[in-house]
Amino acid sequence: MSENATSEEIIICQDVCKWFGEFQALKDCSLRVRAQEVVVIIGPSGSGKSTFIRCINRLEEHQAGDIIVDGIPLTRDVRNIEQIRSETGMVFQQFNLFPHLTVLENITLAPIQVRKMHKDEAHETAMALLNRVGIPEQADKHPGQLSGGQQQRVAIARSLAMSPKIMLFDEPTSALDPEMIKEVLDVMQELAETGMTMLVVTHEMGFAREVADRIVFMDAGEIMEVGTPEHFFTNAQHERTKLFLSQIL
């Protein structure tokens, strides 16, 4: 457990609501995340976990409530959205690497185009990041030539290249073969230890127990229970939390 969370609240969600047509996917979700904190969101499928973190960088638009990221209120204002997005990295379940670009180009594209970084500098940063996730030798390959675990590590490096303050992980290991899950979780754990603010949707209870500062349990679009891993795995309060944990553990 990384206990280096500061008191500064970097993500503030207040009574966030979201509908898909008639269906209400998020019901008054409120959560405050402090800088350098690692928050893991768990819950049954369809409970709104992914929708919730996708609202934070506006991949989904919330219809009621407030979201404030690093002091910037998330509104329709495109400038605010772009600023929040460039400070927030996201890792997807399906990696979503750009298949027509090499690994190196995948990582350098956004720094060059958005941050206006010089090409050489972007290359250097990218290689440093590839070293950090342990696959510098794959730099010139295309994503299709890599294993799932390697692809996800490239995706993490791609997000980190924008030097984000916050990283969102949307079920990063769910599409991976079992033997590759660990290599991705190791990278994430190392990232947590460096003090990155992380919001992780996952089914990996081992990761949640070991790395999370807090765990959020969601069900049917509501945040049911928030607490430390210790609290969750020994002393869960809510009936549905207990039921979920009994099914998954």
Add this chain to the structure above:
Amino acid sequence: MTTAADTSLDRSVMPPSERRTLLGWMRRNLFSDLLNSALTVVAAAVVFLVALLLLRWALTTAQWGVIPANFNLIMRGQYPAEEAWRLWLALYLLGGVIGLMWRLISGKFSTAALIVFLIPLALREVPLFSWMTRFHLLVVAGAGAGAFYLGAYLPIQRSVRAAVYVLLGYLVVMLVILRGYSGDAGPMPTVTTILWGGLLLSLLLAFFGITLSFPLGVALALGRQSKLPAIRIISVTYIEFIRGVPLISLLFMGQVMLQLFLPDGFPLVDRVLRALVAIILFSAAYTAENVRGGLQSISRGQYEAAQALGLSTYRTTMHIILPQALRAVIPVLVGQFISLFKDTTLVALVGLFDLLGIARTITANPDWLGTQQEVFVVVALLFWIFSYTMSYASRRIEQRLGVGER
């Protein structure tokens, strides 16, 4: 020294051996059972018969004299003979531009480059050509090779963008050379486009039709997906209107009706240009629909990943979406370009003398009555050569871009 264990291991690693004899292949593929054998025999008989009749006609009945006698007409229509050097000049430059573009895009002298380089040299072997023509072809090949090697010393960075600029520059220069700039006299007197004809006109219409309709089509495809209703409605209306109208009606509209709509005293717009605009407008609508197919094949995850990285809509489109979408539709696009090339023959119906138009005037000439077959076979052959080249090139490009994809 190999042990018994080693050899057995080797054997297990080898794939099962396959007999690659011609007879074996024939037995497996052509005579595998009774029905297959019967079909093989019938098909072989039909092919043999057709080839025999065709050859007999080509070698005995056909009067090939019509082709060399009208060779210049077929190649360049009424383009004046004393100005024909300008066509060669444009071809020299084309050779140079291709060589330079090759240097800028690929940078390597590959097998494909060698094939392209050998085309003008191979053409020199066509028995019909005069020694002058052969000399010109040699210069074209030399210009290509020279530009390729000298291109390495130019202070231009290798990039597709630079190559596109070179090409655009060439298009302008070529048009000036062909059309002339100095009025009735001077070094390059004007040759009005109505005199352009034959293969020259067909290739120019196809070339400009393709290069100009492509960006318009891509813009329309993107417009059709736009979030802004005005742009979307305009794009959809345009595409659906054009697709509902035959090309020939657009050509007629351009030739006959356009001038009626323009105010009195408005200068007469060049007829070839009017035909070209009709072709471009027509082709763009189809390009748009083909590109749309490619855009739809891009998964939502690609947009989301680009957004999450903070890329703007414009950058997402240019760097992430279009490269993948266009790659996915190369075969369809080339198919459409080939049909555009062949559709240019419709301009013959509105009184322009493209390859087909010229063929019709030749066969209507009393001196060459009864030579339709010969002339149209040659016209068909010319169309086939260019269409097949495009098709072959597209397959090569697909193979090259396919590496490491998905």
